[in-house]
Amino acid sequence: MFLSIICRAQDTHFSQISDNELIINPCFVQKIVSDYAFKVQSRSQWQSVAEPFKTFSASAYFKEIRNIGSLGINFLSDNSGNASLNNNSLKFFFAKDIMFVEGLSFGTGISFNQRSINLSELNFEQYEYFSSSKKNYLDFTLGTNYYFDFNNNQSHNLGLSLNHLNKPNVSLISLDDKLQLKYNFTYFYNFKLNEINYETFFFHSFQNSQNETLLGLNLKYVYRNTIKNKTLIKPLLCYRFSDAIVVGAGFRHNNYQFIFSYDINVSEFSKATNYNGAIEFTLIYYLFKKPQQNKTVKCPSYI
8 A cells, every 4th residue: 555644634423423422522421311321333434445444432421420410431443444543532521511501511521542553554655754653642622512492392402512622733743733623513303292202413513624514313213111111213314415325223122222324425435435335333221320219217116
């Protein structure tokens, strides 16, 4: 593989926006339906062209810890094709509701990152100097979210986050390659009718000249809802502008949920990929606190 290393750092992304909250906005650690949640996500892209681009994410959510706030932890690993360009990060998030404004919350995040490259997989037309094959750096994020609802059947979420506040330099060579500010805007609208919950979402992200826009629909159909068993079926359809149509489906039974989606490439690159895009899946385990029971203390009887 011949390569001239002049590339700008870009962020990873997932198509399952509704189940990728932490990477989008730290406030969305509070968006989970349970008290705790553990998620694993995997994405494999462009398998028909070359060595696929692979992304793996593992997250833990802790909602309202002792009324202090909500916490989130995320590990992300991104492997970019034949060059073995790896980006690994460990991220910590905190979110808190604003006491005097109902529905408004703020969040922050800090991540410890390492960027590395496997030079043995590369051949160069001319000599390239690498100061190191690894680069460690810190990164900071801020976010806000406003939630409001109408008569228990409709709800809205408006979120905004700013990423790479410190603009870290991630270059492995002598060039200045700083991660520029990235802005994420999200809007979720939920509407419940009978046994079906409709969630439409809009997501727009921009960083330098790079833009990503998604518009989609998630359905949640309650197939079974008894005291011991709850089963949901979750179809997914969305469109990433000028890039891909995403189709998928999910299944939740009690505390476990599995979601699968596939990106159909409709961009200018579609002929080279034979319209193949990305395969993505998510596995979630929800954990709820046990309801507190009022203990009855019997007073001793005296004769």
